[in-house]
Amino acid sequence: MSSAQDKLKQEAAQAALKFVQPGTVVGVGTGSTVNYFIDALATMKQDIEAAVSSSEASTVRLKQHGIEVIELNNVRDLPVYIDGADEIDKHFHMTKGGGGALTREKIIAAVADKFICIADESKQVGRLGGFPIPVEVIPMARSYVAREIVKLGGDPEWRQGFVTDNGNLILDVHNFDILDPIELERQLNNIVGVVTNGLFAARNADVALIATAQGVQELTL
Numbered sequence: 392m393s394s395a396q397d398k399l400k401q402e403a404a405q406a407a408l409k410f411v412q413p414g415t416v417v418g419v420g421t422g423s424t425v426n427y428f429i430d431a432l433a434t435m436k437q438d439i440e441a442a443v444s445s446s447e448a449s450t451v452r453l454k455q456h457g458i459e460v461i462e463l464n465n466v467r468d469l470p471v472y473i474d475g476a477d478e479i480d481k482h483f484h485m486t487k488g489g490g491g492a493l494t495r496e497k498i499i500a501a502v503a504d505k506f507i508c509i510a511d512e513s514k515q516v517g518r519l520g521g522f523p524i525p526v527e528v529i530p531m532a533r534s535y536v537a538r539e540i541v542k543l544g545g546d547p548e549w550r551q552g553f554v555t556d557n558g559n560l561i562l563d564v565h566n567f568d569i570l571d572p573i574e575l576e577r578q579l580n581n582i583v584g585v586v587t588n589g590l591f592a593a594r595n596a597d598v599a600l601i602a603t604a605q606g607v608q609e610l611t612l
């Protein structure tokens with residue numbers, strides 16, 4: 392354990408196990424907090440049918456634990472999706488995609504009945520936007536999309552040297568004044584060449600498990 396924050400991430404991840412329904416497929420997110428969840432899920436791998444994964448990195452970790460990973464296209468019922476966040480507000484709107492996995496995460500979140508967000512308390516914010524908003528972009532559209540984002544009031548920065556699992560690029564957008572996350576999510580997705588963006592507002596979380604020094608808070612809207 393490298394830090395107090397890691398300990399909190401691990402506690403939030405452990406608390407998510409109670410939302411895993413035996414005999415079902417589990418949706419698994421991406422990131423350092425989810426890595427702890429995958430490790431915890433391994434303790435009950437005999438009880439679940441399989442997992443669907445939001446990234447190549449999570450798939451590798453799941454398989455290392457002997458957890459079967461199946462294609463989302465073969466899944467009809469997905470009771471829960473468990474994932475971290477870079478920021479979460481009081482409406483459970485989130486910014487995600489610090490690790491670049493936003494698109495696959497958003498697809499699985501759309502399929503799942505319940506989104507369980509696991510995070511340490513540092514991720515709670517009054518208003519989204521302190522963490523830059525990642526935007527996944529088709530490579531040939533990078534400059535055009537960047538110019539359109541400037542018109543919306545953001546400062547895009549190309550995450551150079553990074554390619555998503557889908558073969559695309561990321562623009563991290565700084566300095567958005569986010570009054571209406573659902574509207575900004577929609578506006579960004581309307582730019583031609585954008586695959587999706589890291590605002591998870593139209594589809595927010597259903598439950599937030601926030602780890603604090605005093606224990607894990609289970610919050611619902």
Ligand SMILES: O=C[C@H](O)[C@H](O)[C@H](O)COP(=O)(O)O
Pocket residue numbers: 420421422423424425474475476477486487488489490491492493496
């Ligand atoms: O692309 C990455 C994901 O959206 C992560 O869930 C997010 O960045 C939070 O990651 P971490 O748990 O490492 O802070």
